[in-house]
Amino acid sequence: xxxxxxxxxxxxxxxxxxxxxxxxxxxxxxxxxxxxxxxxxxxxxxxxxxxxxxxxxxxxxxxxxxxxxxxxxxxxxxxxxxxxxxxxxxxxxxxxxxxxxxxxxxxxxxxxxxxxxxxxxxxxxxxxxxxxxxxxxxxxxxxxxxxxxxxxxxxxxxxxxxxxxxxxxxxxxxxxxxxxxxxxxxxxxxxxxxxxxxxxxxxxxxxxxxxxxxxxxxxxxxxxxxxxxxxxxxxxxxxxxxxxxxxxxxxxxxxxxxxxxxxxxxxxxxxxxxxxxxxxxxxxxxxxxxxxxxxxxxxxxx
Amino acid sequence: xxxxxxxxxxxxxxxxxxxxxxxxxxxxxxxxxxxxxxxxxxxxxxxxxxxxxxxxxxxxxxxxxxxxxxxxxxxxxxxxxxxxxxxxxxxxxxxxxxxxxxxxxxxxxxxxxxxxxxxxxxxxxxxxxxxxxxxxxxxxxxxxxxxxxxxxxxxxxxxxxxxxxxxxxxxxxxxxxxxxxxxxxxxxxxxxxxxxxxxxxxxxxxxxxxxxxxxxxxxxxxxxxxxxxxxxxxxxxxxxxxxxxx
Ligand SMILES: Nc1ncnc2c1ncn2[C@@H]1O[C@H](COP(=O)(O)OP(=O)(O)OP(=O)(O)O)[C@@H](O)[C@H]1O
Ligand SMILES: [Mg+2]
Numbered sequence: 001x002x003x004x005x006x007x008x009x010x011x012x013x014x015x016x017x018x019x020x021x022x023x024x025x026x027x028x029x030x031x032x033x034x035x036x037x038x039x040x041x042x043x044x045x046x047x048x049x050x051x052x053x054x055x056x057x058x059x060x061x062x063x064x065x066x067x068x069x070x071x072x073x074x075x076x077x078x079x080x081x082x083x084x085x086x087x088x089x090x091x092x093x094x095x096x097x098x099x100x101x102x103x104x105x106x107x108x109x110x111x112x113x114x115x116x117x118x119x120x121x122x123x124x125x126x127x128x129x130x131x132x133x134x135x136x137x138x139x140x141x142x143x144x145x146x147x148x149x150x151x152x153x154x155x156x157x158x159x160x161x162x163x164x165x166x167x168x169x170x171x172x173x174x175x176x177x178x179x180x181x182x183x184x185x186x187x188x189x190x191x192x193x194x195x196x197x198x199x200x201x202x203x204x205x206x207x208x209x210x211x212x213x214x215x216x217x218x219x220x221x222x223x224x225x226x227x228x229x230x231x232x233x234x235x236x237x238x239x240x241x242x243x244x245x246x247x248x249x250x251x252x253x254x255x256x257x258x259x260x261x262x263x264x265x266x267x268x269x270x271x272x273x274x275x276x277x278x279x280x281x282x283x284x285x286x287x288x289x290x291x292x293x294x295x296x297x298x299x300x301x302x
Numbered sequence: 303x304x305x306x307x308x309x310x311x312x313x314x315x316x317x318x319x320x321x322x323x324x325x326x327x328x329x330x331x332x333x334x335x336x337x338x339x340x341x342x343x344x345x346x347x348x349x350x351x352x353x354x355x356x357x358x359x360x361x362x363x364x365x366x367x368x369x370x371x372x373x374x375x376x377x378x379x380x381x382x383x384x385x386x387x388x389x390x391x392x393x394x395x396x397x398x399x400x401x402x403x404x405x406x407x408x409x410x411x412x413x414x415x416x417x418x419x420x421x422x423x424x425x426x427x428x429x430x431x432x433x434x435x436x437x438x439x440x441x442x443x444x445x446x447x448x449x450x451x452x453x454x455x456x457x458x459x460x461x462x463x464x465x466x467x468x469x470x471x472x473x474x475x476x477x478x479x480x481x482x483x484x485x486x487x488x489x490x491x492x493x494x495x496x497x498x499x500x501x502x503x504x505x506x507x508x509x510x511x512x513x514x515x516x517x518x519x520x521x522x523x524x525x526x527x528x529x530x531x532x533x534x535x536x537x538x539x540x541x542x543x544x545x546x547x548x
Contacts, residue, residue, distance in 0.1 A: 052392050054547040078394035088389040090314055090380050101310055105393050145389065 003066070005030050005153055005185045006051065011060035013046050013209075020046045022209040023060070028187060028202065031179045035196030035217070036189040038206035039296050044189040045085055047206070048157050051187075052082055064153065078106075081151035083159055087142025091131035095122055095141050098130055099148060106149040113148070119174065120144045135162045143171065150182040157189045168195075175199055193292045207296045223291050226260040228269060231280040238276045245272060257284075307395060307403035314380050315411075323369060324415050328422035331361040336426050349434035350427055351509060354441065357423050362448060362504040363483050366415065370452050371476030373411050374459035375469055377404055382467040388547050397543045401460070405535070408456050409449070416449045444507045451502035454530040458499050461538030464545075493522040499534075502527055 006028040013021040021043040028034045038044050049055040051062060053070045062069040064076045089098045099113045117123045120140040125133065130141065139162055146154060156175075160168045176199055178184040190196050196203055197217070204214040213220065231254055232238050239251035247269070248259035258269055260283075335357025339348050346352050381387045390400065420441060427436065466472045480500055487501035495501040495516075505516050505523060 049547070054388060054391055056544070056546060074394045074396060077392060080392070082392045084388060084392070086385065088384045088386040090386060091384055092316060092380075093314070097313070101313065102393070104306065104310065105395060 003030050004028060004063075005032075005065060006034075006187065007063045008051075009061045009063075011047065011050060011062060012058045013043070013050055013055060014058040020209050021050070021057075024206070024209075024211050025214075026204060026211070027214065028185060030185055031183070032202045033175060033179065033186045033188065033200050034202045034204065035200030036187060036204050036206065037191070037193060037196050037292070038189075039191055042191075042206045042296075043209040044191075044206060045157055046209075048082075048084055048155055048187070048189060051155065052080070052084065053077070054084070078149075079152040080155060081146035081149065081153070082155040082157075083142045083146045084155070084157045087138050087145070089130050089138075089141060089145070092129055094127045094129055095133070095137075095144075096126040098141065099144060102145050102148055108149060116144045116148045119147065121170070136164060136167050139163055140167070143174075151184060152182075154178060154184050154186045155188075156186070158191070159188065160190075160195065172199055193289055197288060205292065205295060212295050220288065220291075224288055225286050226263075227257050227284045227286065228260055228266065229255050229257045229282045229284055230269075230273065230278060231255045231282075232273075233277040233279065238273060242269075242272055303395065304399045304403055307400055308406050311377065311403060311407035315376065315407075319376065320373075320411065323372065324418050327361060327365040327369065327415060328418045331357045331365065331419060332422040332426040334360055335423065336430055339430075339432070348432045350432050350436045351434065351512075353427055353430070353432050354423060354444075355509065355512065355514075357419075357426070358507055359504075361419055362507045363487055363501075364480055366412075366419075366448070366452065366503050367455060367483060367500040368476055368480045369415055370408075370412060370455045371459050371480070372473060373415075374408050374456060374463045375466070375472040375476075377408055377411075378460075378463040379469050382469075391547050398539065401539050401542050405456060405460055408460065409453065412452055412456070413449055416445050420445050440509075444509070448503040448507035451506035451527055452499075454502065454527050454534060455499040457531050457534035457538060461534055461541060464538070464542055488516065491517040492519050493526065496523050496526040497530070499530060 004027050006026055008024055008026045011021060011024045011026070012019060024043075024047055026047070036044055036047070046055060050057045051064065051069065053073050056070075065079060067076055069076055090101070093101075095117070096113060099116065100110075103110070103113050114123070117126050120143055122137065122140055122144060125137060130138065133141065139159065143156070143159060146156065154175075159175075160171055163171065172195075175186055175188065178186055188196075188199070200217050202215070203217050203220055205212045230238075235251050235254060235256050239249060239256050242249050242256065242258070250257045260266070335353050338356040339346075339353050342352075342356070381390060391397070423441070424436075463472065466475070483498075483500045483504070486495050486498045487504040490501075492505045495505065502523075505518055508516055508518070510518060
């Protein structure tokens with residue numbers, strides 16, 4: 001059985017009586033790339049800050065690597081690399097000197113600095129003061145700081161924010177390599193399903209401080225379905241006859257809608273409906289994006 | 303680990319700003335000391351100790367306590383800017399060690415400031431050659447006592463500085479608080495003034511036995527200094543350990 005790297009129990013966080021995070025139970029198995037998905041203001045950053053001990057939970061408990069946070073704060077943090085919201089560093093110092101500060105805290109040799117500069121492709125800019133970096137370069141430096149000690153757990157809060165498409169691709173490839181490269185478990189937050197879809201093995205969907213869904217990504221993928229929407233002259237009659245044969249079906253005053261589990265079912269449906277006057281047939285796909293938007297209550301414009 | 307964090311502070315600080323501040327304090331007070339000694343020479347005959355008293359007033363009443371505030375803000379400023387606190391707090395370092403390292407670093411910078419002030423005084427004296435004997439040991443003691451007397455203020459400022467993100471605002475607050483010092487330190491007896499941490503170095507550094515010497519009660523004074531240091535440090539540290547880092 002795989003161990004959970006992160007486990008929270010009914011984690012809550014409250015700001016001025018408003019619950020920003022409400023009874024969250026996160027479980028992240030070892031070696032996973034866990035996409036923490038939610039719209040703006042869902043409580044992603046707040047949750048990640050509690051995991052890192054930056055915010056005190058108002059109730060609930062956290063276990064990381066099987067140890068209690070914040071009781072064993074220092075030994076847990078030794079194995080975590082993180083980038084929360086915008087990257088932070090000393091603007092008047094060069095990229096190299098910034099990394100040097102972190103390297104000396106972890107007790108790492110200079111070669112670790114050069115390695116990580118190479119990984120994020122900042123080597124040519126290593127000796128410029130960070131305040132002269134572009135936004136994307138700062139973001140890369142932030143990721144470099146998070147990776148410098150080859151952590152067992154990497155926590156990234158919307159890491160591709162502000163990166164160009166090439167940069168996004170590069171970070172994505174890097175994150176995908178991490179589990180095999182350093183045996184790192186990754187927790188990455190995002191408000192874009194498409195981004196999580198491309199890298200995550202596991203997913204947690206948070207909305208309004210509550211966890212709506214959490215499982216392997218493939219389980220979420222299975223929620224995708226297609227519907228056949230059939231306009232009929234007499235939909236209610238068709239509904240009654242189809243329902244008896246066990247279809248997952250809904251009806252309104254012009255059409256019936258039938259859930260398709262396999263494409264081959266279409267012929268069977270037409271067979272059943274051969275005695276009805278079909279006006280029009282449409283197939284509608286309910287994509288992950290639709291599911292996500294349904295769950296998070298933001299309706300897509302038609 | 304503590305020593306490691308202390309060393310890191312040296313790498314972060316912008317030495318150009320600091321050297322400018324320290325030289326400013328030294329040069330202004332050495333010049334004022336020489337000038338006032340000359341202009342007051344009719345009432346107070348020039349001597350090494352007269353030069354000291356004239357240089358000291360402005361340093362101990364205004365510059366030194368102000369610098370405690372400025373240096374403390376500066377030492378926290380790099381973390382406030384760009385929100386580096388957040389990054390620092392995600393590192394495997396003890397919060398207590400980090401806080402103590404900052405405290406030690408600030409007192410180190412203040413020791414350098416104090417040392418430079420005395421070097422300025424010695425050089426000025428060497429140039430104008432006032433009559434009388436120079437008792438170096440005495441001045442070393444004043445220097446150390448004046449430095450120790452600022453510890454309660456360092457503890458207080460470190461508590462406050464972790465809250466105030468804006469360096470300019472912090473500077474303004476400090477100037478505003480240092481100004482009443484002229485009244486507090488020169489007008490009140492030490493056991494009252496000692497509760498106002500800005501005034502302490504003036505009492506500790508002013509030689510006793512002259513007409514203008516402040517009303518000084520060493521036992522009360524140092525007890526209050528010790529007690530308030532511990533109190534402010536404890537409150538500041540507890541706040542630092544338990545606070546949220548947004
Ligand atoms: N320091 C704070 N004081 C008061 N409310 C806060 C504070 N920090 C966060 N919140 C509230 O908590 C909720 C969750 O915020 P959080 O930053 O965790 O969202 P998020 O999921 O990271 O959103 P985004 O995608 O915009 O980054 C929001 O409603 C926010 O207003
Ligand atoms: Mg956020």
